[in-house]
Amino acid sequence: MSEHLPSPDADLVASARAGDRDAREALGRKVGRSAYVFALQLTRDREAAGDVAQDSVLKFFKNLDRFDVTRPVEPWLYQITRNRVRDLARRQQHRRHQSLEDWIDQGRPDRAESAASAAADAERADLQRRIWRSVSLLSDDHREIFVLRDFHGLSYREIADVLSIPPGTVMSRLHSARTNLRSLLSEHLDTDQETPPATAQEPHQERKQP
C-alpha cells in the first residue's frame, strides 16, 4: 500500500491558518469545489450537494487549526463531506436522485485539433456519459469507493481512512465496484478495439482539480 504523498496544499493550509486572507479564500474555493463534486456524486442531487458542500466547508474551517498540515487535505475533507451526506440521507430517506451524467461538463472544444481528434473526443464524451449514468446505478458503497479512487485519485490508504474500513478491504470492494460497473457498461465497451495491454500504473500523483 502507498504512503501518504506530501501534501501539495501544505503551504496554502499553513498560510490560511496563519491568517492570510487570500490563502483562506483560495482554500475555501478549492475545498468548496471538491466537496461539492464529491457530494454531488454521492447524493446525485444538485441542491443537496450545495448544502452539503457549504456545511462541509464550514466544518473544515472550524477544525482547520487541528489539522496536520503535512497530510493531504482531500481525505479529511471527503470524510467530512461523506459524514454530512450520511446525516442528510438519514433525514431525507425518500429524496429523488438524478443521473450524474446530467452534470458533466463537456465544453472543451479547444481540444479538438482535427476531425479525427474531434471524433475521438466525441467518443470519449459518449463513454463518459454512459459511465456516469451507470455509476448512478451502483450501490452507495460501490459508488463512493469508485469515485474516491477513479475520479478523485485517492490512494488505497486514504480511501480506507475516508471510509473507515480496513485497507485490505479497499481493493476487494473497489474491484467489485469496477466489475459491477463494467457489467452495466458491457455493451458499450469496445473490447475488440486494439488497445495496448494493461500495465501497472504509478499511483496517482495528481489529485482532481475541479
Next chain:
Amino acid sequence: MSGPAHGFDETMISGYLDGELTQGDTQRVRLHLEGCDGCRRLADDLRKLSDATMATDFRTPSDTQWDETPRTSASRLFHTSSWILGMIWVIGLVGFVVYQIATDGESTRFDGLIPLGLVATFGLAVLSALIDRVQTRKTDPYRKVKK
C-alpha cells in the same frame, strides 16, 4: 475467470492497475495477464473505465459561492422563509390596495396583517443575518487579532 478453478485472485487486477501491489504481486499479475485472455480483457476494460472517469469534469457553482460565509441550515431556513414571506406580503399588499380601491376604502379587516407581514419578513431576514454573524464570529480565525 475467477474462483478456485481459475486459481487467480481477480481482485489483484485492480491493485495492479492502481500500482498498489508489492513488487512480487505485481510480477505475479503481469505473468498471469500474459497467459490469460479473460483477465487481460478485464484489465484493459478497467483501465479504459478509469481513464475516462478520471478525465471527466463536472459543472460546479461559481467560485463566488465559496467566498460567501457558509450558512448553517437554520440560517438558510430563515433566509428562504423571509424571501417567501416577503413575496407573499407584496402580493397581499397589492391585493389589499386593489380591494380598498374596489370597496372605496370601507373595509379595514386586513389592516393589521400589513404591518405584521412586514415585521415578520424583516424579522426573519435579520434573524438569518444574525445567525450568520454569530457563526462567522465563531469560525473567523482573525477574531483574536486586534485591528
